[in-house]
Amino acid sequence: MLRYILQRLLLIPVLLVMFSVMVFALVQAPPGDFLTSYIATLASSGSSLEKEEIEMLKQQYGLDQPVHIQYLRWAENLLRGNLGLSLEYQRPNAELIGERLGLTLILALFAFIFTWIIAIPIGIYSATHRNSLLDYLFTVINYIGVATPNFILALILMWGAYSYFDLSITGLFSREFEQVPWSFARVIDLLKHIWLPMIIIGVAGTARLTRVMRANLLDELNKPYMISGRARGLSEWQLVMKYPVRMAINPLASTIGWYLPELFSGSLIVATVMNLQNIGPLLLRSLINQDMYLAGSILMIYCFLAIIGTLLSDILLAWVDPRIRMEKS
Amino acid sequence: MAGFSQKDTHNPDKSAPSENPQSPAEELSLATQAEKRISVASNWTLVWWRFRKNKLAVTSMVVLFFLFIVVLAPDFFATADPEQTDARLAFIPIQSIHWLDEGHLKPWVPGIAGERDQVTLKMIWTVDETQKIYIQFFSSGYPYKLLNLIETDLHLVSTVDPENIGKIYLLGTDRLGRDQWSRLAYATRISMTIGMISVILSVILGLLLGGISGYFGGWPDMIIQRVIELLQSLPTIPIWLALTAALPRTWSPEKVFFAITIILALRGWTTLAREVRGRFLSLREEDFVLAAELAGCNRARIILVHMIPTFTSHIIATSTLAIPVMIVTETSLSFLGLGLRPPAISWGVMLQEAQNIQTLALASWLLIPGLFVILAVLAFNLVGDGLRDAADPYSS
Numbered sequence: 001m002l003r004y005i006l007q008r009l010l011l012i013p014v015l016l017v018m019f020s021v022m023v024f025a026l027v028q029a030p031p032g033d034f035l036t037s038y039i040a041t042l043a044s045s046g047s048s049l050e051k052e053e054i055e056m057l058k059q060q061y062g063l064d065q066p067v068h069i070q071y072l073r074w075a076e077n078l079l080r081g082n083l084g085l086s087l088e089y090q091r092p093n094a095e096l097i098g099e100r101l102g103l104t105l106i107l108a109l110f111a112f113i114f115t116w117i118i119a120i121p122i123g124i125y126s127a128t129h130r131n132s133l134l135d136y137l138f139t140v141i142n143y144i145g146v147a148t149p150n151f152i153l154a155l156i157l158m159w160g161a162y163s164y165f166d167l168s169i170t171g172l173f174s175r176e177f178e179q180v181p182w183s184f185a186r187v188i189d190l191l192k193h194i195w196l197p198m199i200i201i202g203v204a205g206t207a208r209l210t211r212v213m214r215a216n217l218l219d220e221l222n223k224p225y226m227i228s229g230r231a232r233g234l235s236e237w238q239l240v241m242k243y244p245v246r247m248a249i250n251p252l253a254s255t256i257g258w259y260l261p262e263l264f265s266g267s268l269i270v271a272t273v274m275n276l277q278n279i280g281p282l283l284l285r286s287l288i289n290q291d292m293y294l295a296g297s298i299l300m301i302y303c304f305l306a307i308i309g310t311l312l313s314d315i316l317l318a319w320v321d322p323r324i325r326m327e328k329s
Numbered sequence: 330m331a332g333f334s335q336k337d338t339h340n341p342d343k344s345a346p347s348e349n350p351q352s353p354a355e356e357l358s359l360a361t362q363a364e365k366r367i368s369v370a371s372n373w374t375l376v377w378w379r380f381r382k383n384k385l386a387v388t389s390m391v392v393l394f395f396l397f398i399v400v401l402a403p404d405f406f407a408t409a410d411p412e413q414t415d416a417r418l419a420f421i422p423i424q425s426i427h428w429l430d431e432g433h434l435k436p437w438v439p440g441i442a443g444e445r446d447q448v449t450l451k452m453i454w455t456v457d458e459t460q461k462i463y464i465q466f467f468s469s470g471y472p473y474k475l476l477n478l479i480e481t482d483l484h485l486v487s488t489v490d491p492e493n494i495g496k497i498y499l500l501g502t503d504r505l506g507r508d509q510w511s512r513l514a515y516a517t518r519i520s521m522t523i524g525m526i527s528v529i530l531s532v533i534l535g536l537l538l539g540g541i542s543g544y545f546g547g548w549p550d551m552i553i554q555r556v557i558e559l560l561q562s563l564p565t566i567p568i569w570l571a572l573t574a575a576l577p578r579t580w581s582p583e584k585v586f587f588a589i590t591i592i593l594a595l596r597g598w599t600t601l602a603r604e605v606r607g608r609f610l611s612l613r614e615e616d617f618v619l620a621a622e623l624a625g626c627n628r629a630r631i632i633l634v635h636m637i638p639t640f641t642s643h644i645i646a647t648s649t650l651a652i653p654v655m656i657v658t659e660t661s662l663s664f665l666g667l668g669l670r671p672p673a674i675s676w677g678v679m680l681q682e683a684q685n686i687q688t689l690a691l692a693s694w695l696l697i698p699g700l701f702v703i704l705a706v707l708a709f710n711l712v713g714d715g716l717r718d719a720a721d722p723y724s725s
Contacts, residue, residue, distance in 0.1 A: 018559060026568070029575035147707040149657045151664065152680070152699040159689040159696060168686065265564040269661050273684065283567060284665060287574040299571055302564040310562055 004318055008311055019303040020078065024071045026299070027292040035063055038087055074293070078300065084293035088286070093297045097279060101301065103172060104278035107271075108263040110194055111202035115259070119206045120249065123213025127221060127248075128240055138210065145207030151269040154200050158274065169196055170275040178277075197276055201267050205259050209252065216251060220244035253316040260309030265302055376642050379719035386715025389708040396705060399517045404473035406485050407511035408497055411674060417443075418506035420692045421454050421498045430461065437461040438497050462497060463489040501694040503682045509694065512674050516698060519675040521705065523590055524656040528648050530594035535601025536644070540632060542602065543609025550606075557599045565596060569658065573667040582673040589668055593655045604647055608640045642720035650713035653706035660702050676702050 035057060058064045065073070077084060083093035126135045161167040171178070177189045220226075221244055229239045268280030275281070279298050286294040367375070381387055399406055424438040440460030443452045470487035474480055488497060500509040542553040572592050576585060612618060621631045656676075662668030663677025664684070671678055676698040682688070683695035 015559070015562065019563070022563075022568075023571070026571040026575055030577070143707060143710065144703070147653070147710055148703050149661060149699075149706075151661060152696075152702060155680075155683060155689065155696060155699060158686055159693055162686050163690045163693065170686065261562075261564055265566040268566050268570075269665060272665060284570065284667075287570055287667070295571065299564075299567055302567040306562055306564040 001318065005315055008314055012307055012311070015307055016300075016304065017075075020075055020300060021071070023296050023299045023303065024074060027296040028067065028070075030290055074296065078297075083297040086286070086291055086294045088289050088291045088294070093294045096282065096294065097297060097301065100277055100279045100282060103276070104264065104267065104280070106190075107172075107194065107197060107201065107267055107276070107278060108260065110198040111205070111263050111267070112260065114198050114202040115206045115209055118202075119209035120213055123210045123248075124217060124240070124245060126210065126214045127217035130218065142207040142210055145203045146211075148204070149269075150200050150204060150266065151273050153203060154197075154270050154273045157196070157200065172197070172276050197267070197270060197274055200270055200274075201263060204266075205262065209255060209259075212252060212255065213248060216248035217244055220247045250320050253320055254313055256316060257310045257313030260312065261306035264305045264309070372642075376716075376719045380715050383715040383718065385711050389711035389715075392704065392708040393712060396517060396521060396708070399514055400521045402475055403514035403518045405475065405483065406514040407508075408470060408484065408486060408499065409508040409511045410471065411507060411512040411515045412672060413507065415506040417452075418498075418502055419452065419504055421502040421506075422692070423501045423694050424456075424498055426464070426499070430463075435463060436465070437463045438499070441498070464497060465489050500697055501692065503679075503692070503695060504688070509679075509697065512679060513698060513701065515674045516676050516679050517701065517705075519586070519669065519673060520656055520659060520677070520702075523586065523593070523659045523669075523675065524652045524709075527590040527593035527597060527655045528651050530590060531597035531601055531651060532644065532648050534594060534598035536605055536637075538598065539602030539605030540609060540637075543606035544613065544628075544632060544636075553602065554606075557602060560596050560599050563596070565658075566661070569593075569662060570665065570667055573662050582669065585669060586673065589659060589662070593658055597651055597655065600651065601644070601647055604643065605640075608643070609636065612636050612639065642716070646713055646716035646720045649709060649716055652713075653709040656702065656705060656709075 035054070038057075039054065055064075063070070074084075081094070083097065085091070086093050086096055089096055122138055126138050129135050158169055161169045172190055172193045173186070174189050174193070177186045180186060221240075223244070225243060226239065229243065230236075234242075265280075267276070267278060268283065270276070271278045271280035272284055279301065283295060283298040283302075285291070286298065370378070421441055421443075424441065426436055426438055428434060428436050430437055438461075440457040440462055441454050442457045442460075443454050445451070446453050464486055465488075466486050467483065468487045468489070469482040469491075470484035472480065472482040475483075486497075486499070498508050498510065500513060502508055503512070538553050542550040569592060572595075573589065576588050580588070618631060618635060621635050626635070659668055659675065660677035660680065663670075663675050664680045666681060669675045669678055679695075679698040680702075683699070689695065
């Protein structure tokens with residue numbers, strides 16, 4: 001087990017190096033660099049830079065160097081934890097991201113917990129009451145849940161709340177808590193607001209997980225051990241909960257591998273629509289404004305989160321399923 | 330699954346009746362007839378028989394069929410030029426069609442009168458039931474070229490009075506006074522084609538690379554598998570955003586369109602390649618492949634004629650399920666302003682108009698393209714699920 005985890009851990013730096021090359025190429029790709037857009041921004045506000053100043057800035061950011069040297073400098077800085085300076089906000093990127101990263105993680109975590117709490121019981125109910133009215137109802141809801149892109153769901157809900165209840169359901173905080181430092185009251189305020197984005201982001205995943213759970217459990221319910229359990233006089237509740245449910249949940253661990261990364265990056269569009277203060281809207285802005293080091297840093301964070309998600313699911317899967325553990329070592 | 334072609338020739342007791350026969354002789358002859366029918370049926374017939382049992386999938390197929398007609402001839406459905414802007418006609422609400430006029434079947438839509446609010450300077454539209462604009466179906470409207478070939482002016486719905494052409498707004502208008510009904514027809518074309526083209530690209534890449542990986546094994550397999558793992562562990566939406574943001578702003582809509590299909594296919598092929606590889610790995614050991622090899626077939630023939638046909642139905646099912654993913658991604662990208670850009674019209678581009686909550690409260694009909702996204706995704710998913718279940722007609 002330890003060896004297996006160690007193997008997976010060793011793979012992380014390799015993946016990160018590859019991703020960093022890719023990310024750098026991506027933020028580097030748009031024509032012009034951020035200095036050009038900086039100069040353009042300055043020009044639009046009426047001021048301009050002297051030629052010497054431009055040269056100086058170029059040297060300072062290493063933009064006069066060939067691309068591979070630029071990459072190495074960027075990667076070196078990343079390793080040191082120096083994410084560079086945002087051109088647009090004129091603040092260190094680390095600070096900008098740090099403010100919002102926590103909210104990104106909390107939102108994903110809440111959506112994840114929501115998904116499992118809802119999906120598992122519904123999956124069990126649907127499988128044990130196959131073809132019942134509620135099973136059909138859940139199936140219909142599942143299909144629609146999978147088919148509705150989360151940002152469209154957000155739009156519909158926002159519109160409904162606004163036009164029928166005169167409620168504005170955007171943001172993660174009330175106005176008075178938006179800019180203040182963390183306090184107990186602010187946490188309570190966050191909890192009051194987070195439930196809706198949590199549901200919106202989690203709905204599609206819940207629907208899919210319910211289907212997988214239902215199918216897995218249906219497979220198990222036909223196994224001979226069910227008959228033998230019944231023959232020995234186990235109550236139906238005990239019988240279902242003790243054996244097939246456990247068997248059916250095990251493979252679900254592998255869904256975490258795609259689901260966690262999806263929650264991290266899937267919240268991006270919803271966050272933009274609902275004006276949630278996580279790193280998604282920040283990435284969008286930085287991409288549009290060619291704030292390349294900010295965009296690069298955020299993309300690297302998304303990559304890192306994706307890798308962690310996959311790693312967690314691999315470890316969990318090996319932990320719950322001895323067959324995988326044994327095969328690898 | 331693995332032994333498709335072997336079983337094609339003789340079908341083991343699948344069709345034998347399970348219930349007790351009433352009159353043995355008659356039942357037996359019926360059974361043998363059914364058995365005969367099944368045992369001579371081609372693989373595709375069997376897939377179809379099984380698919381059509383799934384009512385939901387068949388209904389979805391009909392929905393998709395209608396959407397495809399819109400894709401082929403959006404002009405036929407449009408009532409006005411989708412690009413025609415008139416800011417004075419902004420945010421006209423949905424006009425409901427009235428079917429009866431004084432007891433006769435004579436469809437009409439009420440006229441609309443606008444008045445500018447003196448304080449907010451917003452147009453306030455009121456329905457004027459006295460003013461009736463009569464409409465008829467399958468009649469002439471503005472001229473266009475069907476499929477870019479045939480000149481015609483036939484439209485699904487148009488006004489009786491040629492004076493009123495372009496003056497009906499079945500689904501309201503947007504911020505720039507463009508007719509939403511007509512725009513929706515064109516958006517359906519772009520959004521559906523983008524989904525399908527990128528899936529076709531994915532299928533080509535997936536078949537090629539998955540085939541190489543599964544058939545040859547060794548170091549090509551090793552490299553392709555690592556690339557797939559790498560691509561699949563990428564956080565999709567952020568990377569796609571960065572990719573589309575990197576497309577030059579000066580590109581024409583057509584160029585952006587194809588760039589986006591390629592971007593979408595870039596990751597789409599990985600799922601398919603995995604499946605194809607798995608199939609090849611298991612098929613490689615089958616007797617009929619060995620037989621073909623011994624008979625002196627070359628590799629290309631074995632792959633194309635003997636191996637691929639055994640899992641074509643699976644490929645179709647998988648790629649049908651991949652289309653909605655592409656559609657949703659394109660919609661999301663365009664919605665964020667990084668995918669297709671106006672003047673191109675797609676569902677996502679149209680939804681961009683609905684980004685603002687104040688606008689939405691004022692003009693809720695701007696959300697309608699979202700319903701079309703849901704409908705299309707739902708239909709593709711249901712058909713794909715149905716195909717997947719039917720793809721293997723010999724499983725129980």
